[in-house]
Amino acid sequence: MALSRSALMKRPPASAPVFKDRILMGHCVSQMEALPEASVDVIFADPPYNLQLGGDLHRPDQSKVDAVDDAWDQFESFQAYDAFTRAWLLAARRVLKPNGTIWVIGSYHNIFRVGASLQDLGYWILNDVVWRKSNPMPNFRGRRFQNAHETMIWASRDQNAKGYTFNYDSMKAANDDVQMRSDWLFPICTGGERLKDKAGQKLHPTQKPEALIARVLLASTKPGDVVLDPFFGTGTTGAVARRLGRHFVGIERDPAYIAAAEQRIAAVERLPEESLLIATGKRAEPRVPFASLIEAGLIAPGARLTDAGRRHVAQVRADGTVAVGGEVASIHRVGAKVQGLSACNGWTFWHVEAEGVLTPIDELRRLVREKMALRGVVS
């Protein structure tokens, strides 16, 4: 057999476009419609905010605030903005893999409409995440609270999609060993990170900080995943994806932005492989049937298991089940039964006694796993 199955599968069909690590010029809806169905793992979208600014805004010293007044941010009405939102969210959903997820960032001007459209189209919200800006623009007129945050919505493609990527252990380890919360603190994009034109003016009005996108991708993608950004702008998503060993697809209408993004991304170096590994917890450990402990000779059929308080005793049977009284079932079922609970982790509940010392059977499982790793059974 000359060609392995995996080799065959890796080759893209001749008809499918090679679209990874490319910027597609054009409107986001038509460009997404041209992409293969179910082909991207994550979408990060920073759509127009539909800012409705009245007149010009001036600082207390009378200098004019450089507002977002680009043509692409103007919509005639909420209805027009909704129609646009639904169109691109629909096209995005087709491109997303069944277990893919989407992130959309916005402010109070547009995020409520985006969130409602997401729900209407069948997406299932997983979290809303607040980007707390450590250095937001002040409210110059003193008529409102300082607008110090933006909102990101993280949603799966379908309500019942349970297999989406969330690097829980990685996030927790990076956050002092407590769960990562839904409010994140980052500075806005300034200084050397902010792209400027030759005149020293900012190239894009709403360039997002790379740190923000980095946490998004580290949380919800694996190395090698494909990340689509339908409002690519100057390519922050592409730059971060490349640095983190993810593939990107960008869609952008403005050739000037595309040129800036290409130059920017080309200068990005991918981090070395070993810096990109993701912390994994117990969930990623290989399964070990309890019977393996018997087969490995670590526990003999007929041996007695007890809980830490020696209140319950179970007898090990040759087939990997255990018995308490007339009850014969798995270590988990029996552990639950004797405690009157609906569930129980038998690995941590049951112990074996040797010379008066109790050892949790989870310790024996660890030994089995070590052996498996040595034999190369487990990659």
Add this chain to the structure above:
Amino acid sequence: MALSRSALMKRPPASAPVFKDRILMGHCVSQMEALPEASVDVIFADPPYNLQLGGDLHRPDQSKVDAVDDAWDQFESFQAYDAFTRAWLLAARRVLKPNGTIWVIGSYHNIFRVGASLQDLGYWILNDVVWRKSNPMPNFRGRRFQNAHETMIWASRDQNAKGYTFNYDSMKAANDDVQMRSDWLFPICTGGERLKDKAGQKLHPTQKPEALIARVLLASTKPGDVVLDPFFGTGTTGAVARRLGRHFVGIERDPAYIAAAEQRIAAVERLPEESLLIATGKRAEPRVPFASLIEAGLIAPGARLTDAGRRHVAQVRADGTVAVGGEVASIHRVGAKVQGLSACNGWTFWHVEAEGVLTPIDELRRLVREKMALRGVVS
């Protein structure tokens, strides 16, 4: 002014609308329709969130989470929820004075629909304000980010209403003389503040902390103003309004909640005029994720950490974990591992080397904290 229980229950005569400091029993829409037009200064609304919970949820210790499964939170569809939302927002808008404002609190389950409806009905959003919970419930299954905040929308009755109340200087003074931001940190309502029944069970499943409502009223009302709460529950809004010298109108369907609210409010003493400023409590030391050091550029992915004696070396990964040998985990876990201990403070154990000098990463954490303090984002 003494409030008797019978006085609280008295319905206002239709001819002379004396409706201040009363709880009206009934459905919020019909009760609001019976109120005079343009008669209240501020509305604070905590509507049903339309949580769509699946099965039971258990904590890791097998205890069952007491879910919000009350009938009033059940809606057949998003469409049904939208119809309900539009109905009460419409009735609320009629009751609101032209320069009045409305606050609505919600979570990602409902807040996007509320926000879109507000905009559709002609309200004008002034801010969205994030309530950051200092002690939120964890995500027990580790499948998402910890849901650590709720969102409040603050809106004026009309786009062109410029005369709404915003106590800018009061807010700024209460916030160490920097503008009050749109993200507020408060603990959830527990302990002595949480109303309990005779059996010691919580009286209401979603009682809000008084401190949160107090900041809302101190920001957007003047003493003597009338505050309407169409989902009065156990009367947090009424209690805070009375304490702060504002009038309230409550609407509530459940007689048991009304009885509890009456008793609660009757026990509240109005604060003396001069003491109506909020006290701000800052946490001792803000938590800094190790990942923040990477995001701040103080440590690069791939950098090497060593202990003070240079006996151990760990490599920093892009996701905020570190690695020694095959072990990938937090700075704390890896520090414990290499020393053969069960625990370790990674902040003081690990160092970075620059020009031959070892610096504990705790020093870098200190720098991050200083920056945060300078920007006023600690609290």
Add this chain to the structure above:
DNA sequence: AAGTATGTTGAATCAGCCC
């Protein structure tokens, strides 16, 4: 009395795999 250990609880859309 002061500190330590243990138990309880909160607006929650909270599994993955094999057969």
Add this chain to the structure above:
DNA sequence: GGGGCTGATTCAACATACT
């Protein structure tokens, strides 16, 4: 695709009991 089994998963406050 459905059914069944395995076995992984929590943070900050507050309350209570005990040393």
